[in-house]
Amino acid sequence: MYIVIRTQLYLTEEQHRRLKGRAAAAGRTLSDEVRTAVDQHLYGDDQDREAARVRRRAFAERMRARPGWVREETGEAYVERIRAAGARRLDELEGQWHGP
Numbered sequence: 318m319y320i321v322i323r324t325q326l327y328l329t330e331e332q333h334r335r336l337k338g339r340a341a342a343a344g345r346t347l348s349d350e351v352r353t354a355v356d357q358h359l360y361g362d363d364q365d366r367e368a369a370r371v372r373r374r375a376f377a378e379r380m381r382a383r384p385g386w387v388r389e390e391t392g393e394a395y396v397e398r399i400r401a402a403g404a405r406r407l408d409e410l411e412g413q414w415h416g417p
Contacts, residue, residue: 321376326351349377 356369
């Protein structure tokens with residue numbers, strides 16, 4: 318089984334721009350580009366690198382098969398979507414507290 322762990326990292330503007338450009342050119346996600354770069358750094362021999370590539374590809378295929386799992390949105394759009402959901406939930410709770 319291939320398990321991923323969600324993490325946050327900080328990139329320079331140039332690193333982000335270049336990774337995003339490479340991902341777009343290859344039709345891949347930014348996350349996949351980051352995992353590829355990490356694998357290239359960690360795995361020295363071709364056999365280990367190939368095994369990691371196979372695991373990544375299998376994971377990506379499973380995620381694409383899940384409706385709504387992979388979102389192609391900017392960080393700004395993500396934050397706005399989360400804020401809007403939070404505001405809607407707050408309105409619901411306030412309505413329950415104060416009544417109609």
